[in-house]
Amino acid sequence: xxxxxxxxxxxxxxxxxxxxxxxxxxxxxxxxxxxxxxxxxxxxxxxxxxxxxxxxxxxxxxxxxxxxxxxxxxxxxxxxxxxxxxxxxxxxxxxxxxxxxxxxxxxxxxxxxxxxxxxxxxxxxxxxxxxxxxxxxx
Amino acid sequence: xxxxxxxxxxxxxxxxxxxxxxxxxxxxxxxxxxxxxxxxxxxxxxxxxxxxxxxxxxxxxxxxxxxxxxxxxxxxxxxxxxxxxxxxxxxxxxxxxxxxxxxxxxxxxxxxxxxxxxxxxxxxxxxxxxxxxxxxxx
Amino acid sequence: xxxxxxxxxxxxxxxxxxxxxxxxxxxxxxxxxxxxxxxxxxxxxxxxxxxxxxxxxxxxxxxxxxxxxxxxxxxxxxxxxxxxxxxxxxxxxxxxxxxxxxxxxxxxxxxxxxxxxxxxxxxxxxxxxxxxxxxxxx
Amino acid sequence: xxxxxxxxxxxxxxxxxxxxxxxxxxxxxxxxxxxxxxxxxxxxxxxxxxxxxxxxxxxxxxxxxxxxxxxxxxxxxxxxxxxxxxxxxxxxxxxxxxxxxxxxxxxxxxxxxxxxxxxxxxxxxxxxxxxxxxxxxx
Numbered sequence: 078x079x080x081x082x083x084x085x086x087x088x089x090x091x092x093x094x095x096x097x098x099x100x101x102x103x104x105x106x107x108x109x110x111x112x113x114x115x116x117x118x119x120x121x122x123x124x125x126x127x128x129x130x131x132x133x134x135x136x137x138x139x140x141x142x143x144x145x146x147x148x149x150x151x152x153x154x155x156x157x158x159x160x161x162x163x164x165x166x167x168x169x170x171x172x173x174x175x176x177x178x179x180x181x182x183x184x185x186x187x188x189x190x191x192x193x194x195x196x197x198x199x200x201x202x203x204x205x206x207x208x209x210x211x212x213x214x215x
Numbered sequence: 216x217x218x219x220x221x222x223x224x225x226x227x228x229x230x231x232x233x234x235x236x237x238x239x240x241x242x243x244x245x246x247x248x249x250x251x252x253x254x255x256x257x258x259x260x261x262x263x264x265x266x267x268x269x270x271x272x273x274x275x276x277x278x279x280x281x282x283x284x285x286x287x288x289x290x291x292x293x294x295x296x297x298x299x300x301x302x303x304x305x306x307x308x309x310x311x312x313x314x315x316x317x318x319x320x321x322x323x324x325x326x327x328x329x330x331x332x333x334x335x336x337x338x339x340x341x342x343x344x345x346x347x348x349x350x351x352x353x
Numbered sequence: 354x355x356x357x358x359x360x361x362x363x364x365x366x367x368x369x370x371x372x373x374x375x376x377x378x379x380x381x382x383x384x385x386x387x388x389x390x391x392x393x394x395x396x397x398x399x400x401x402x403x404x405x406x407x408x409x410x411x412x413x414x415x416x417x418x419x420x421x422x423x424x425x426x427x428x429x430x431x432x433x434x435x436x437x438x439x440x441x442x443x444x445x446x447x448x449x450x451x452x453x454x455x456x457x458x459x460x461x462x463x464x465x466x467x468x469x470x471x472x473x474x475x476x477x478x479x480x481x482x483x484x485x486x487x488x489x490x491x
Numbered sequence: 492x493x494x495x496x497x498x499x500x501x502x503x504x505x506x507x508x509x510x511x512x513x514x515x516x517x518x519x520x521x522x523x524x525x526x527x528x529x530x531x532x533x534x535x536x537x538x539x540x541x542x543x544x545x546x547x548x549x550x551x552x553x554x555x556x557x558x559x560x561x562x563x564x565x566x567x568x569x570x571x572x573x574x575x576x577x578x579x580x581x582x583x584x585x586x587x588x589x590x591x592x593x594x595x596x597x598x599x600x601x602x603x604x605x606x607x608x609x610x611x612x613x614x615x616x617x618x619x620x621x622x623x624x625x626x627x628x629x
Contacts, residue, residue: 088249088260089242089374093367093424094546094605095265100365100521103514104227111226122226123287127233132508134559140552145608148369149261191508194559227514229507231562232408232467236503238379245376270370272421278414283470286507329370332421364525364536365518371541380503387502398502399563403509425537 078213079157079169082112086150096145102180106170107135109154110186117156118206129200130191136165137185143178150174158210164188164196166207216351217295217307220250224288234283240318244308245273247292248324255294256344267338268329274303275323281316288312296348302326302334304345354489355433355445358388362426372421378456382446383411385430386462389444393432394482405476406467412441413461419454426450434486440464440472442483492627493571493583496526500564510559516594520584521549523568524600531570532620543614544605550579551599557592564588572624578602578610580621 084105092098110133115121125131146152152174160167166186172179190197199207222243230236248271253259263269284290290312298305304324310317328335337345360381368374386409391397401407422428428450436443442462448455466473475483498519506512524547529535539545560566566588574581580600586593604611613621 087242087246088368089245089376091369092364093369093371093540094548094603094608095369096548096608098365098521099549099552100514100517103517104225107227107512107514108225121287123285126286126507134508134510134556135513136556138513138552138554138556142548142550142552145548147261148264149259189508194508194510226506227512230502231402231505231507231509232410232465232470233507234410234470236383237411237414238376238383238503241376241379245374264369272370272372272418273375274418276375276414276416276418278416280410280412280414283410327370332370332372363518363522365521380501383503384501397563399561402562423537424540425535 079155080113080117080210081153081155082109082116084108084152084154086146086148086152088148090146091148096147097179099142102140102142102172105152105154105172106182106184109156109170110168110184113156117210118203120203126191131197131200132189132191133186134189135184136187138182140180140182142180146172146174146179152179158207159183161199161204161207161211164198166199217293218251218255218348219291219293220247220254222246222290222292224284224286224290226286228284229286234285235317237280240278240280240310241276243290243292243310244320244322247294247308248306248322251294255348256341258341264329269335269338270327270329271324272327273322274325276320278318278320280318284310284312284317290317296345297321299337299342299345299349302336304337355431356389356393356486357429357431358385358392359427359429360384362422362424362428364424366422367424372423373455375418378416378418378448379414381428381430381448382458382460385432385446386444386460389432393486394479396479402467407473407476408465408467409462410465411460412463414458416456416458418456422448422450422455428455434483435459437475437480437483437487440474442475493569494527494531494624495567495569496523496530497565497567498522500560500562500566502562504560505562510561511593513556516554516556516586517552519566519568519586520596520598523570523584524582524598527570531624532617534617540605545611545614546603546605547600548603549598550601552596554594554596556594560586560588560593566593572621573597575613575618575621575625578612580613 090101168184170182228239306322308320366377446458504515582598584596
């Protein structure tokens with residue numbers, strides 16, 4: 078079962094053509110990653126950043142914008158971990174609403190030590206949770 | 216009883232100093248105005264903009280940033296209409312969380328005809344609802 | 354002579370009504386404050402933040418949105434320091450373009466120690482430069 | 492010769508870790524596409540959108556974030572058209588600064604009729620200019 082969260086298209090997301098301006102999708106995506114960390118991995122961003130000194134920057138992104146989203150649309154974001162490396166993790170992400178896919182993405186995150194600004198191995202309990210998520214998806 | 220909505224401080228709202236970058240508060244504020252229109256005035260932004268051709272731009276803003284907000288903070292936004300004119304409306308807004316006020320604002324919105332881009336009188340049913348909100352507040 | 358900088362209205366600043374979404378003005382304003390710090394006060398934000406551990410958060414803001422701005426508009430932002438306190442500074446800001454004022458604002462900044470997150474007196478050489486700016490304006 | 496434009500990393504682009512928050516790169520990228528349209532294709536966004544009723548939404552994006560960018564960094568953005576279809580165009584984009592690549596992207600834009608919200612063939616003079624850009628690159 079992939080992780081699922083929802084968001085609503087707000088006025089601040091919309092461009093002059095009346096559809097979501099694509100950089101705003103990445104703000105929504107980043108918030109979905111926050112929800113996934115807090116709810117699926119048991120590690121909210123505040124704890125990760127402020128107490129553990131860990132960040133999870135995005136290092137790779139493949140996105141296909143399948144259909145546009147408009148003001149007020151309720152979007153479901155599903156997030157499925159696909160692969161885990163020593164300090165990286167690949168997620169498959171789908172935004173959809175009204176039974177229409179809006180975008181599909183593959184995202185690679187890296188576990189980063191905020192002090193050295195270098196990749197660092199996933200802490201064991203986070204790795205275990207991501208691996209559970211991958212196992213579910215198969 | 217003022218209108219109340221909640222929001223969470225997200226990574227995308229935070230600056231290099233670890234606190235909410237103030238332009239992001241206005242994105243949150245604009246979303247709160249959307250919620251107020253939909254829930255208190257019975258007019259969601261999609262209907263207002265796309266079907267009625269009405270926008271509600273902000274024409275005046277007085278803000279005091281009382282205390283900072285951090286990643287993960289849950290904020291309550293209260294919105295109290297204070298005065299209504301022919302085509303304007305003044306709102307008093309407070310952001311708070313953990314019993315600490317984060318910001319106080321007075322906001323003047325204007326009812327704008329999106330085609331002429333000029334102020335236009337509030338539609339009667341919207342005016343009635345705003346006036347109810349003002350009456351409650353007294 | 355007030356400090357002056359310019360910016361262009363970009364697609365990312367525009368809302369569904371075809372005009373600048375007001376939170377974007379504050380991103381432009383913040384960049385203008387960066388330019389003022391670097392060019393008029395001799396302290397770029399990188400040095401201030403990373404080497405001196407000083408931030409200049411906005412604590413008060415009065416804004417009047419006088420007329421709308423559209424895609425492609427070239428805007429001039431003038432920034433005039435008006436008053437300086439022990440650790441605060443009031444600026445008068447005007448955005449204009451095509452001989453039309455777009456917005457007028459009074460902004461109060463505070464000199465903040467990034468480690469303690471408390472107001473701290475302006476460093477002497479910064480105070481001197483701000484005072485020169487105030488003297489010019491009279 | 493690819494098209495080249497520059498931008499500076501601003502405080503509004505930076506996240507809590509002190510580096511550019513990746514959705515902000517896409518705001519910069521979109522502004523670079525505006526510059527390319529205006530300067531290389533002879534069609535500024537205002538004319539395209541308001542007078543010709545044409546938009547150029549992004550439909551596909553592959554990005555690799557190679558190295559982080561910090562507050563104050565001056566970035567050069569190069570934009571090289573690679574392929575043109577009936578109503579699409581592929582661009583190769585590189586952000587660099589201080590002789591260090593920050594990100595590499597392949598971007599597919601589509602020429603969209605803003606009224607029908609459907610893909611429409613490139614106007615001939617725009618197609619001709621894009622093809623010149625492709626020819627240069629070979």
